[in-house]
Every structure is written in C-alpha cells, then in structure tokens.
Amino acid sequence: MNALEINNVSKIYGNGKVALQDISLTVPEGSFFALLGPNGAGKSTLINILADTVNASSGNVSLLGHDLFLERAWCKRRMGVVPQEIAFDPFFSPREILKFSRGMYGEKADDHWVDELLERLELAEHAHKVTRQLSGGMRRRLLVAQALVHRPKLVILDEPTAGVDVELRKRLWDFMRELNAAGTTILLTTHYLEEAEELCDQVAIIDQGKLITSCPMKTLMGDVASSSLCLSYDEPLQLSDEDTIVLAAFSPRVHDNQLCLTLNKQGTHSDFDAVYQAAKQQLGAPVDVNIRQEDLEDVFLRLTGDPS
Amino acid sequence: MNRFNVIGTWTLFQRESRRFLRVKMQTIVAPALTAILYLIVFRYAMGERQVPGLDVDYFSFLIPGLIMMAMLQNAFANTSSSMIVGKIMNVHVFLLMSPISAAEAIIAFLAAAVLRAFVVGSVLLLVLLPFSDLALTHVWMILFYGICGSLIMGSLGLIGGMWSKTFDDMAMVNNFIIMPLTFLSGVFYSVSQLPPFWQSINAWNPFFYLIDGFRHGFISTGDSDPLQAMGAVAALTILAVISSWYLWRIGWKLKE
Numbered sequence A: 001m002n003a004l005e006i007n008n009v010s011k012i013y014g015n016g017k018v019a020l021q022d023i024s025l026t027v028p029e030g031s032f033f034a035l036l037g038p039n040g041a042g043k044s045t046l047i048n049i050l051a052d053t054v055n056a057s058s059g060n061v062s063l064l065g066h067d068l069f070l071e072r073a074w075c076k077r078r079m080g081v082v083p084q085e086i087a088f089d090p091f092f093s094p095r096e097i098l099k100f101s102r103g104m105y106g107e108k109a110d111d112h113w114v115d116e117l118l119e120r121l122e123l124a125e126h127a128h129k130v131t132r133q134l135s136g137g138m139r140r141r142l143l144v145a146q147a148l149v150h151r152p153k154l155v156i157l158d159e160p161t162a163g164v165d166v167e168l169r170k171r172l173w174d175f176m177r178e179l180n181a182a183g184t185t186i187l188l189t190t191h192y193l194e195e196a197e198e199l200c201d202q203v204a205i206i207d208q209g210k211l212i213t214s215c216p217m218k219t220l221m222g223d224v225a226s227s228s229l230c231l232s233y234d235e236p237l238q239l240s241d242e243d244t245i246v247l248a249a250f251s252p253r254v255h256d257n258q259l260c261l262t263l264n265k266q267g268t269h270s271d272f273d274a275v276y277q278a279a280k281q282q283l284g285a286p287v288d289v290n291i292r293q294e295d296l297e298d299v300f301l302r303l304t305g306d307p308s
Numbered sequence B: 001m002n003r004f005n006v007i008g009t010w011t012l013f014q015r016e017s018r019r020f021l022r023v024k025m026q027t028i029v030a031p032a033l034t035a036i037l038y039l040i041v042f043r044y045a046m047g048e049r050q051v052p053g054l055d056v057d058y059f060s061f062l063i064p065g066l067i068m069m070a071m072l073q074n075a076f077a078n079t080s081s082s083m084i085v086g087k088i089m090n091v092h093v094f095l096l097m098s099p100i101s102a103a104e105a106i107i108a109f110l111a112a113a114v115l116r117a118f119v120v121g122s123v124l125l126l127v128l129l130p131f132s133d134l135a136l137t138h139v140w141m142i143l144f145y146g147i148c149g150s151l152i153m154g155s156l157g158l159i160g161g162m163w164s165k166t167f168d169d170m171a172m173v174n175n176f177i178i179m180p181l182t183f184l185s186g187v188f189y190s191v192s193q194l195p196p197f198w199q200s201i202n203a204w205n206p207f208f209y210l211i212d213g214f215r216h217g218f219i220s221t222g223d224s225d226p227l228q229a230m231g232a233v234a235a236l237t238i239l240a241v242i243s244s245w246y247l248w249r250i251g252w253k254l255k256e
C-alpha cells in the first residue's frame, strides 16, 4: 500500500498566485522520501495541504488508502507534521506542549514516550523551561518531537534541520532513520541535498509548482545523473573547429587545461573507451584523467535550472 | 464515521483553562479588584438611594450587574486572547493539524470560557456579597443567564479572534463593540431611567437582557419581561454558538 497518493493537486492562492499545478506523486509505505525544489517551488504549500492548514484548489489525496479530504480525523491521527515556520505556545513548557499535543490527537498519556522523545531530541534538560527561553534550534527540535508524540505512521518534515547545527542534525537524521527502519514512512523537504541523497530512497523534484520528476533515488542517480571524463593537459587548451565537431557528441567543456566530456550510458556500460580514444586522437595523451560523477546537487541544478 | 475525540476535546479544554489559571493575578484577582473599586465609587456617589421604578436599593441593583459584566468580559477574553495569540504566534496551525473537529474545538473553547466566567463570577460573589443583603433567590435563573451569557461572549470572542489579524484589531473589537455594549447595558442604572429614544435602542442590546435577567435571579425584579428575555437569550446563544462553529468549520480567516 502507498502511504500517500497525491492526484492532480493544484493550488491557487487568494492573490492569484498559482503555487501548485496538477501535482501527482506517490509515496510508498515505508519509504524515506525527499521532496525537493528551489525556494518558492511549492513544497510547503503541498505539505500544508496535507496538514490541513491550506485548502487545495483541486485534486485529491489518499493516505494509506483513505481519502484525506473526506476522512480527515482518521488520516490526521496517522500523520505527524513539522511545519516550516517555527511556532510555539509561549505559555507552556516543552513537556506540557508534548503532553497536550498527544492528548489532542486522542491518545492517552504516555510519559515514557514523551521522556524518550525529549531525550532523543536533546531537550530533556530544557523540558521544564518556558518555550520562550529555548534557542531557535531547540524550538525546531521541539516541533519534531511534537510531530512524533502520537506515534504517526507517516511523518512529514518541512525543513526540520534549518538552523540546527551539524552535530545535532546528524543525530536527528539517525533518529529518523531508526523510525524509518521500524516502519514509519518519512517525507521531508530540505535544502541540504547531500543529506537527502544519503538518507532518502525516493525523491521528487518540483519547480514553480510543477512536478519535474518523481522516482527512486537510485533511478535518479543511476539514469539521470551523468558522469564525465575529465582529462588534464600540461598547458591551457584551445579547441579547434575540428576538435569541436569531432567531440560534439560528448558535449566538451574546457576549463583552463582541463577538458571534460560527458559519458553516455548504454545499459550497464558507458562509452568511456570511445570518449577517451577520441580525445586522445584530437589532443594527444593527457597527463591525468579522472571521472566526475554528478551528485544530487548537480542533477537538481540541471533539472531546475533555466531551460536556456 | 469518526467517534467523538473525547481525549482530544478534554485536552484542549484543559489547555484553554490552564492558560487563565496560570495567570490568576490578571484573570481573577484583577477583575475582583475592579469590581470592588466600582462598588466603592458608586457607593459614595449614589449613597443609600433607591433605584427608581424598581423596589431595591442601589447597592443590591449594582452588585449582580457588576458580577455579570465581569463574567461576560472574561468569557470573551478567554477565547479571543487564545485565538489571537494562537494566530500571531502561529500555534493555531497545531489545532488545525490535529484531529479535533470544529464541533470538538468549539466545545472545548466554550467550556473553558464558561469555566473562567464562573470562576471569576464566584470570586466576585464571595467578595461583594458581604457588602449587601443579596441572596441567590432564583439559582436556575442565575445559572441560565450566566451560562448563556458566557457562551455568547465566548463565541463572539472566537469570531472576533478569527477576524482579527493583530492585537490592534482585537483591541478595536473590544473597545468599540464589547465595552460600549456592556457599559450601556444597564449595569449602573435602570433603563427605565433613560429617555424613550435610548430605551428603544437599548431594547436591541443583547447585553441588556443578559444583565437584567441575571440580576433578576437575585432581586426578583427587572426591566424586561423574564419569559420573553429568556427566549431571546436562548435564541441568541444558539445563533452565536452555531456561527462560531460554522466559521471554524470553513476555516474562516484561518486557512488559505
């Protein structure tokens, strides 16, 4: 079963801004899903529609087989959302906030779980402070704890690590990985693409409200990400017209004394040898060679960049 | 479909009550002090005078009105301040995200508003009663008006809170609608003392019926017809509660 099936969801805000255009994507149950896109792409809009703080203009969503818009209460109990904007109730301490939050989801009190969350998110020593006294990173971690306190099956995190330091970010991701291993589906947005690449097994990229791609991370990094062969020479290069024509198929790029040529994939093989031979023939033997693999960031920039 | 979210509603009610219990000075002691000040001022201004038209002394007339006024203002304050703080601090998203339906949310908010009104009302009663020879003559009437009044004001507080974008908006609702209506509702004078024109205006002020009816529970007399007033107040209560429920349900000014 799928944790989420988002079908043709669109959102036009009151001011006429089209934030989402006909988005359809599927989040398999048990997956660790990265929803990526540049600023203003519509990620938060989509998440807020799922969270019920923004109304969709059209489309429908099913959560674990139940219609999200028709069976809101059922779905909400199985879902925990960390909103992008930090929000906290100035009246209460983190422990009280977690207790109230759990109660509001209709769950009986569970002090062990609250303690564990405070512990895991490194809030235990701040549990009795007023939220006003928490630092920005602590508040963000409190939001994460709040989203987990009713043990949801699907956890949605809108930039949970913005403003969280490296060390804590690592531990937060470790915790998420554990939850995921225990069967929780996790959907997140982040601008830390290396982290997304390392953590997530599914990825969707949206840009200007449109879905660019949605597939397993392996597929994206295997089929869409390309590799280049980079050849270094003793002195700065200048391609002749003939060189340019011969190497055109490999989209040659010259930086000083380095020439990079894109490798094309044919099944499990690449045309490495053909590329190398062609370059050697035109320019002579290089002094050094290396292969550069596109990472998620390169692919992301290529897919969301200007079409020009 | 779904069963009533009992634990959720109870939790929200606790949250909304704890909020005012935590700041007792501001929510309970301050209104009591204000009422005592009014009492002292009017005591010396009016002396031992009788209220014209009604066969009671001014003190016995004033005290129930002051109590009801404080109850109404506190019921309003509880829901409106929670809503506006929630909106400005952006914590209302947690309420929207939680599986608490509009009806459950309204029940929890209004129950907390009624609780606050009755806590404040009881404190005032204990403080002010020794100054007079008033008795709780018709308890059922006192309860009826107390509960309906708090529900109406709690609902108006919710609606006002939903409408307001800033503390300024909220203060405007309070200063230009709530305060005038409560002050002109016959807490300090009997409407029969007013010129006919103002009397007919007053006939449209719902607060007048609330305060008059509540007072009736103590002094067994008043300016309005009790049965008619009860009908109007009951109808208004239902209208106010349903309006706040409906606006919550459609996410009026809460959801994009």
Ligand SMILES: Nc1ncnc2c1ncn2[C@@H]1O[C@H](COP(=O)(O)OP(=O)(O)OP(=O)(O)O)[C@@H](O)[C@H]1O
Binding pocket: A013, A014, A015, A017, A018, A019, A037, A038, A039, A040, A041, A042, A043, A044, A045, A046, A084, B256
């Ligand atoms: N309440 C609103 N009213 C009008 N337009 C809005 C509103 N909220 C967001 N938008 C617009 O909708 C578009 C998508 O915004 P959204 O917040 O979903 O982007 P995002 O992908 O989450 O960006 P970021 O990475 O910066 O968080 C943006 O152009 C934004 O300006």
Ligand SMILES: [Mg+2]
Binding pocket: A043, A044, A045, A084, A158
């Ligand atoms: Mg966002």
